Amino acid sequence: MLLALVAVSKSYVDFRARLESLSMFLFWIVTWAIIVAVALFPWIVDLLIRSSARGGAGLGTFFGMALVFLYFVVYRIYVKIERIEQNLTKAIQELALREDWLNRR
């Protein structure tokens, strides 16, 4: 709960400083609310799994889907970081070479 509080407050501070949009801020509130609810009332997970098992899916399906989703998120983050790194590198290199270094000793 403390972690959720810290995360939501950070999000709120970013939202107030206009570093984060309202929709993103609301997304984090909802996400952390779900995580706290599951932490405080774990029987919710049992309920979900039992209801999905009626349709033929079991615990394995649930965790498999969660794993795939998490892997996808990690992959997307990796791609974005790589792109940012390349762009940052290019910008700093061009700045460095733009200075009159050829004639300076």
Add this chain to the structure above:
Amino acid sequence: MTVAIIMPARNEAAAIGQVLSRIPRQIDGMPVVPIVVDDGSSDQTARIARQGGARVVRHLTNLGVGAATRTGFQAAQTLGAEIVVTMDSDGQHEPAEIERLVRCLVEGKFDVVIGSRLLTPRGMPITRFAANLVLNAVTFMVYRKIVSDSQSGFKAFSRKAVESLELRSCGYEICSEIVGEIYRKKLRYKSLSIKAVYTDYSKSKGQHFLNGINLLVELFIRLMRRV
């Protein structure tokens, strides 16, 4: 015909002056131009390098040895250098061996000459030797090319080689990436035995063991992207 010596450097104020003073001013009549790429140093590396006669290119912030090497290649191309040598700024590489690398490149008409510490590894700490063998194996897995010292930062390149390299690395994985480019672009290369200098200072400046793990992860990701 100019020979450019690219020296990526970060916080090397203690060593760079001495290294620069031992670089020959010319090789077989060809002028030698040291280019120090200051990769976001917080000490006086850039000032000392300039006083030592080097051309200095400064990164605003630390990008990594790979990015600094790439900046150096661009700078060397701007200078119109026909031969480009990369070397460490911490004194691990013997400046007197630059001539051997350049002569080997010119006389053998090679595109790349790799200074190999592992052909005669006398004096090399055993942990470094073992780590380099592992990295040679990983480089082979990723890039399908085996060389005796894939992680050597002491290399000579022809202008043709520099113009053909398509590099993206920012960190130490650039050494492996260069090996991959040698294979991809079918460049003529040779490994030449060199002596590495292992002082307490140069050992402290080399790749940390934990960074070796980082490097393995980077190379593994590249392997996955190729599959």
